[in-house]
Amino acid sequence: MEALAALQASYGGDASSDSDTDDATPVPTNSKEFPSPLPPPPLFLLNPSNSTPVGTMDCLQAGQAARVRSFPHVEGNYALHVYIPVYIPSVPKKELTLFLKKLASLVPGLHVVDVDVPLNSLYKDDHKLEQVALGREFHISLGRTVPIRAHQIDSVVAMLRQKLQFQKRYWIDFSKWQVFVNDDHTRTFLSMEVITGGLAEIRKQIHSVNEVYKLHNLPEFYKDPRPHISLTWALGDISDSLERVVGEEIRRFNVGSSLHKRIFTSKFGGIECKIGNKTYKICKFQDE
Template identity: 80%
Template sequence: MEALKASYGDASSDSDIDDPTPVNMGSRMPLPPPPLSLLNPPTSNPLGTLDLLQTGQPSRVRSFPHVDGNYALHVYIPVYIPSIPKKELALFLKRISSLVPGLHVVDVDVPLDILCKDDLKLEQVALGREFHISLGRTVPIRVHQIDSVVAMLRQKLQFQKRYWIDFSKLQVFVNDDRTRTFLSIEVITGGLAEIKRQIHAVNEVYRLHMLPEFYKDPRPHISLAWALGDISDSLQRVVEDEMKRSNVGGSAQKCIFTSKFNGIECKIGNKTYKICKFQDE
């Protein structure tokens, strides 16, 4: 299995990192104050005692530095894993974690081996959250670009048909600067054509705002776990061996799980915008 560059950004606020292409913002200019919703992070922790699990973990740093007046932009399809494949994937992650040290859960960044001590917590924390299929690179934008970006995304993607997305292939990805390796599930059949059309629309909006477009050969996926550095070779071998032994991702014909397309969202800073409506609504 070939290690591929990750179109990383299948995530919430903490996953808007490691994007390889920073934006040259040029000279600074006076800006209006940002909306309060962008500055006030949520205070509740939906995972309860998760903070206790995160103590001592390696921190993940954005590849583009924070600049006052800049906010991370991420456009994505939200995805949830159904309950039955969630149990199968939990067992698979448990075996992978025992063989590959240093894996962390994407987004919440909890060490995977800690969660593997409790099967229920492994399912809830590692697989029970919202995943993301990125439709564009995670990039910084200026405050004065926010309204324009959101309006154009809605114009390009305002009406969408519902369709099914087949997650069929376990894949190892590496980000552009080879500082992170990701264990992901790739979309290679059902839903691929629709997602690529949506990526094309997002690219058009990015282009008009002088933002870097997505990869020329996009590989839509969700990421389950990450590790520091490029460990793609060792992770590939373990994943391939475990796929042969398990029912998860054993062949391109067998779908690991299927999810219905339920919309597109755009996250800017701490605020999430709904981008599309459905033609049947």
């Protein structure tokens, strides 16, 4: 964590900053600078064949150290985020580190999600690249990040626990590389998507979260949720070039490797709800 804090400090971040208190105006897609903080993170999926939107996404991992709400700050409001924590196991980290190292040399302007450190500043040190880019907690979002009032907090947490109080453990397969772009085309993200193992369970959990949101007049999640975690971001819409490079490198990197068929598998470890700076444990397991 010392290396992470030092890197954040050198690039203007703060390892202990409250990411939910920053506000910013989205920058034009053609901007040549890297503004901070980031614009709002909602995404839509791109069709690899023609780059047309085919489904709305919500990438909430984007820029945690300088993450910006997609809604204005209002005194007395608290940002609500419901998610599954995910950690990448040590074995696939090694292969992913090599893959990101190669991408850093081929795609300029890639940054590490959450800490906003340029990827090419890390690729000469494999250990540092692995620690900073892959050694942190990732989130699979189960609902939109939305503002709630103080008097709603207890009710939201209680209803989430009621709906999701008992869960079975299951395995989550991250088996597809996917490129996303946010709504105003100011950021492109490289993500790993859940398309097989764990997808049905996650969608059921999203449905339960939606029910709680509806009861509190909060906007529901997208109709066709595509669970994922994101690793890197770049300024503007570079989806075409990033998809091309990623596709070429997956084929060239190691045909038949885990990166080609299944990137990694993670065991479902629970559901958390972050409201402002406070994190709530939402579910228990039936075998406990």
